[in-house]
Amino acid sequence: MLIVLLLVAAFAVAALALRAATAPPPVAEREGKPMDGEKVVKTDEEWRAILTPEQYRVTREQGTERACSGAFWDSKDDGVYVCVCCGQPLFDSLKKFDSGTGWPSFTEAVAEDNVSTKTDRSLFVVRTEVLCSRCDAHLGHVFPDGPPPNGLRFCINSAALKHVPRFDK
Numbered sequence: 289m290l291i292v293l294l295l296v297a298a299f300a301v302a303a304l305a306l307r308a309a310t311a312p313p314p315v316a317e318r319e320g321k322p323m324d325g326e327k328v329v330k331t332d333e334e335w336r337a338i339l340t341p342e343q344y345r346v347t348r349e350q351g352t353e354r355a356c357s358g359a360f361w362d363s364k365d366d367g368v369y370v371c372v373c374c375g376q377p378l379f380d381s382l383k384k385f386d387s388g389t390g391w392p393s394f395t396e397a398v399a400e401d402n403v404s405t406k407t408d409r410s411l412f413v414v415r416t417e418v419l420c421s422r423c424d425a426h427l428g429h430v431f432p433d434g435p436p437p438n439g440l441r442f443c444i445n446s447a448a449l450k451h452v453p454r455f456d457k
Contacts (some may be wrong), residue, residue, distance in 0.1 A: 291324045294436065294448070301415075303451065304359055306388075311439045320321060320379070326422070327422060328373070328374040328422050328423040329423075329449050331336070332348065332421075335347075335348050335373070336415060338373075338449075339372065340372065342447050343372050343373075343447045343448070345447075346426060346448055347372065347373055347406070347425035347426050347427075347445075347447070347448050348356065348373075348425070348426070348448040349426075350408075350410070350417070350426040351400065351426070351445075351447075352388075352428075352445060353445050353446060355389065355390025356390035357390075357423055357446075358392065358445060358446025358447060358449075359446045360392045360446040360449060360451060361390055361391055361392050361446060362386070363381075363392070363451070364381075365383075365453065366381050366453065366454045367380075367383060367400065367451050367452050367453040367454040368380055368381070368451075368452045368454065369381070369392070369444075369449040369451055369452075370393075370449070370450050370451075370452055371420040371422065371423060371425055371427075371448065371449070371450070372421045372423040372425070372448055372449055372450045373420065373448075374420060374422045374423040376402055376420055376421070376422040376423070376434060377398045377399070377452075378397055378398060378402055378403060378420065378427065378449065379392075379394040379396075379398060379400060379442065379444065379449070380394075380398050381396045381451075381454075383396050383398075383446070385434075386437060387434070387443065389441075391428065391429065391442060391443045391444060391445065391446070392443075392444050392445075392446055392449065393441050393443055393444070394441075394442040394444065395434055395435060395440055395441070395442070396437060396438060396440065396442070396451050401421060402420070402421055402422075403418050403419065403420065403421055403427065403442075404418075404420075404421045404424075404437075405417060405418055405430060406419065407420070407431060408429065415429045415431075416429060416430050416431075417429055418430050418442060418444065420448075423449055426445075426448065427442075427444050427448045427449075428443045428444035428445050428448065429442075429443050430442045430443070
């Protein structure tokens with residue numbers, strides 16, 4: 289019986305060692321190139337090295353750009369808007385509309401799982417903050433005053449986005 293237990297234990301240790309040896313390396317060891325859906329985690333210094341001061345202030349410090357000051361608030365260019373921090377696709381220009389607020393506004397994200405939300409109680413008002421689900425970058429806020437069919441207005445900072453043109457026409 290003791291021999292059987294020792295063999296089982298040895299097999300379990302060997303299986304764990306094999307699993308660890310074949311697991312993908314952490315993000316940092318792959319030079320920041322995330323696998324699909326994998327969380328991107330960086331230090332403040334790493335974020336500052338890849339973002340402009342304004343991008344860092346908005347995405348990492350929950351800042352807001354001034355109305356009508358961002359690059360995309362009135363853009364009509366076709367394509368997809370991706371996270372400036374990690375490149376995850378966030379919003380399609382086909383879902384962009386002019387909300388009259390001075391910020392890029394969208395009716396929905398490209399995929400529900402690509403954004404996350406949390407309650408924001410700053411500025412003495414309760415709002416719903418929108419974040420990139422991959423890197424937790426602050427994108428903006430979502431409000432229930434958008435157009436049909438879902439009535440949502442994703443009010444997003446241009447500094448949190450990068451536009452990728454669509455060339456499949």
